[in-house]
Amino acid sequence: MIISDKHQFAFIHIPKSAGSTVRHALMSLDERREQYYDRSRAEHPVLGALDHAHIPLAVLAEHFSADLALLREYRAYALLRDPLTRFESSLHEYVRTRTGGLLADLSPVEQRSNIATVLDLLGQHGNAPVTNPALIHFARQSDYIELDGERIVDGLYLLEHVGQMLDDIEERVGEPLPRKDRNRRVEYSSPILASASGAVQRGLRRLLPASVTGPMFGLAKRGLLATGAASTLKSSAPEALPDAEIEAFVREFYARDFVLRNEVKQAGPPTN
Numbered sequence: 001m002i003i004s005d006k007h008q009f010a011f012i013h014i015p016k017s018a019g020s021t022v023r024h025a026l027m028s029l030d031e032r033r034e035q036y037y038d039r040s041r042a043e044h045p046v047l048g049a050l051d052h053a054h055i056p057l058a059v060l061a062e063h064f065s066a067d068l069a070l071l072r073e074y075r076a077y078a079l080l081r082d083p084l085t086r087f088e089s090s091l092h093e094y095v096r097t098r099t100g101g102l103l104a105d106l107s108p109v110e111q112r113s114n115i116a117t118v119l120d121l122l123g124q125h126g127n128a129p130v131t132n133p134a135l136i137h138f139a140r141q142s143d144y145i146e147l148d149g150e151r152i153v154d155g156l157y158l159l160e161h162v163g164q165m166l167d168d169i170e171e172r173v174g175e176p177l178p179r180k181d182r183n184r185r186v187e188y189s190s191p192i193l194a195s196a197s198g199a200v201q202r203g204l205r206r207l208l209p210a211s212v213t214g215p216m217f218g219l220a221k222r223g224l225l226a227t228g229a230a231s232t233l234k235s236s237a238p239e240a241l242p243d244a245e246i247e248a249f250v251r252e253f254y255a256r257d258f259v260l261r262n263e264v265k266q267a268g269p270p271t272n
Contacts, residue, residue, distance in 0.1 A: 001036040001055065003070060004029040007173045010071050012078040012153055014144045015054045015137040016089045018162050022079070025166055025177040032067075051136045056129035056143040057152055068152075077155040077169065079162055080141055080261045083254040084247065090137040094118060097134070119249050142256040156264045164269050 002011040002023065011026055013019035013036070023037065030037075037053050044050040044063065060068040095103040095114055103111060122130070122138055130139040145153045157165040163179075170177050251258065 001032075001053075001067075002026045002030045003032050003036075003067060003074070004173070005031050005070075008073070009075040009077065009155075009169065009172055011169075012071075012076060012144050013053055014078055014080070014141050015139055016086050016093065017079045017081040017141065018159055019053075019079070021180070022162065022166070025179055026169070029173060049133050050131065051133040054136045054139065054144075056131065056139060057145075057147040058129050058143065059131060061147060068147075071152050075155055075172070076153040077157070077165055078141075078145060078153045079157055079159050079165065080145075080257070080264055081159040082261065083141070083250055083257045086141075087138070087246070087250045087254070091115060091118065093137045094135075115246070119246075122253055123249075140254055140257055142254075142260055145260060146256075155270050156260070157269055158261065158264055161269050168269075 001013055004010070004026075007029065011022055013023060035052065036055065044052075050059075055064065057068065057071075060071075091114075092103050095101065095106065098114075099106075103114070106114065118135070118138065121132075121135060129143040130136060145151065145156065155165070155168070166177055166179060
């Protein structure tokens with residue numbers, strides 16, 4: 001999350017919805033000094049393990065109430081992604097984080113085991129927001145938009161309209177914003193390189209703030225792509241479970257997300 005008191009706006013970082021790209025564009029306007037992005041802040045004194053970059057509104061209400069009040073007062077922006085493609089992307093992230101490899105590289109049995117584990121863990125949440133850092137990319141988008149039936153975030157855009165959202169924020173702040181895709185997934189040329197890269201990144205994130213690691217990792221990624229040690233990962237549908245079974249779970253678990261996205265799609269981009 002990024003909050004600018006000067007320009008009275010906030011950007012809510014919903015996991016797996018182009019948040020890294022937008023964060024890069026807005027980082028210079030963040031007046032919370034990376035409070036909600038510093039990867040070294042992995043613990044909360046009450047909640048324990050907490051991903052400070054992705055905090056649902058219910059958690060903000062209880063533990064960061066002053067900033068939640070500002071979200072009600074300021075113009076709050078967020079991007080909504082199709083729940084089906086977002087779930088697929090989250091599966092890739094889950095496997096990459098756990099193994100350093102790709103979902104497509106696992107055997108069918110390993111794929112089935114990983115996906116079945118995710119479905120089981122998410123099913124145990126019921127209606128409660130997902131806060132476990134290991135599962136945060138599977139959190140409902142609606143938990144970052146609404147709180148107890150109240151729409152907190154008013155500036156909602158579809159993921160494919162991220163450019164227009166940034167245009168509107170530029171108009172608000174009166175200055176151009178840097179724009180670049182900051183979250184291209186890459187496929188490494190060897191499992192050893194993938195594992196080593198993941199270990200190094202996790203270690204540095206614990207030691208350094210995002211303002212340092214972000215440019216560092218971006219430079220390293222460009223170098224790997226340029227030398228052929230890595231290539232841009234093309235999306236591939238998971239084959240571990242029948243598509244119908246996965247889709248049925250997604251449509252039930254993310255039912256409110258589908259409703260929100262359809263509302264925004266029908267209404268069109270908001271007026272700034």
